Amino acid sequence: MEPIADAAATASPVIEKRGLLDHPRGLWVLAGTELWDRISWHGMVAMLVLYMTGELLLPGRVEHVVGFATYRAGLEHVFGPMNVTQLATQTFALYFSAITFLPLVGGWIGDKVMPRRAAVSLGALTMTAGHFAMAFDATFLLALVLLVIGAGLLRGNLMPQIRALYAAGDRRLGDAFQVYTFCVNVGAFIAPIASGTMAKYYGWHAGFAVAGVGMLIGLVWYLAGSRYLPAQVPPRQSGPAGPLSAADRRNVWLLAMIWPFSVAFWTAQAQVWNVYSLWVRDHIDMVVGGFAVPIPWLQSLDGLAPAFEAPLLILLWRWQARRGAEPDSLRKLATGCLIFAGSTILLALVPTTARGTIWLPVVFHLLSNLGAMFFAPVTHALFAARAPERWRGTLIGVDMMAVAVASLISGPMGGWYTRVSPPLFWTVTAAIPAVAGVVLLALRRPLRAFGGPDPLVEKPAAPAH
Secondary structure, eight states, X not given: OOOXXXXXXXXXXXXXXXXGGGSBHHHHHHHHHHHHHHHHHHHHHHHHHXXXXXXXXXXXXXXXXXXXXXXXXXXXXXXXXOOHHHHHHHHHHHHHHHHHHHHHHHHHHHHHTSOHHHHHHHHHHHHHHHHHHTTSSTTHHHHHHHHHHHHHHXXXXXXXXXXXXXXXXXXXXXXXXXXXXXXXXXXXXXXXXXXXXXXXXXXXXXXXXXXXXXXXXXXHHHHHTGGGSOOOOOGGGSSOOXXXXXHHHHHHHHHHHHHHHHHHHHHHHHHHHTTHHHXXXXXXXXXXXXXXXXXXXXXXXXXXXXXXXXXXXXXXXXXHHHXXXXXXHHHHHHHHHHHHHHHHHHHTXXXXXXXXXXXXXXXXXXXXXXXXXXXXXXXXXXXXXXXXXXXXXHHHHHHHHHHHHXXXXXXXXXXXXXXXXXXXXHHXXXXXXXXXXXXXXXXXXXXXXXXXXXXXXXXXXXXXX
């Protein structure tokens, strides 16, 4: 078997201007832009279902949304009659699946149509317009459309630029995605607190406006730091023409085999973004010392936990690497699935006849995010490292599409939540990543034999002469 070469090694310009933590400065530009994108996005995640069920979709209000009667008729034609909760969770699922599917299209546009910087800038401006359209009931559906289109362009072209900052075999590439995810989660921490607080005291539209301002700041940060990014190469010049090499084809097949496990992981995670807020509202005592903690604040733990966990994982894996004992990427993915499954089981422990203490979801967020740090950054790094240069944006979009598929599944599951007991719902949700983790461990050896050296852990083999 010929060694698996790094698909991007020959074509990517490497920017070696070192910055914080010995990483290229361009990484911090890209990560900072994504931080502000996630401030806007996680603000939406924390508020959207609560906003729809608490205000927008209620009689006397929903009639003001342009096109909503037609939209609802279409949904009920497919899924049957819906109450307000089912309509809200299904709308969230469609929004979320679109915002995670369209980076595939955005990545393809960056690969084949326009330079990535232009795509990122256009995406940020479109998302900003979408956030401000959320300020009006009439433009609610238009706002969601603008948000998903903008996110597709922005996210589909931010992450592909990371790979071009590192040479082939650079051990820092795997750490770079941990750093990137760390910054993403800082945004996830800030967003629910800032947007949730504004929504609580000044109304939902003020909360959505915070998200729009955040996206504008992200665009300014990106443009100001563009001198540290890879050169803008016209898409037609981004990689060698002709068919893929045998090594590239094997890399693509390996990524395709990993992808279903990603769908399983994100299917469980999607429920935390979807029905979880409703479950907290109905089954958790949110009063601490006489203060009613806003429900969106719990989502901020999804940003706070990785702020502590990511640096610890980076240090652990570097220490293991020096001893030659670092787990390979597939073992990390399986570990992440199993940890996430174990954390989700905690939610099933709250009986339907009593309210649980707020400390149970706090522990859940700490554990589930540890599982996510084993899984999400490693998956992103694998796709970036193994993707052929001229298809990198598209294949990273395929990686993100796993979240879109999971979100589509989360819609009907959200409706199922209203018909079964919460303990049963969370037990089934936990079973999905648990099975994925066990199967991935069972298939780990044959997948390693097929794929060859792990580009995130092992040095690439020298080409034969």
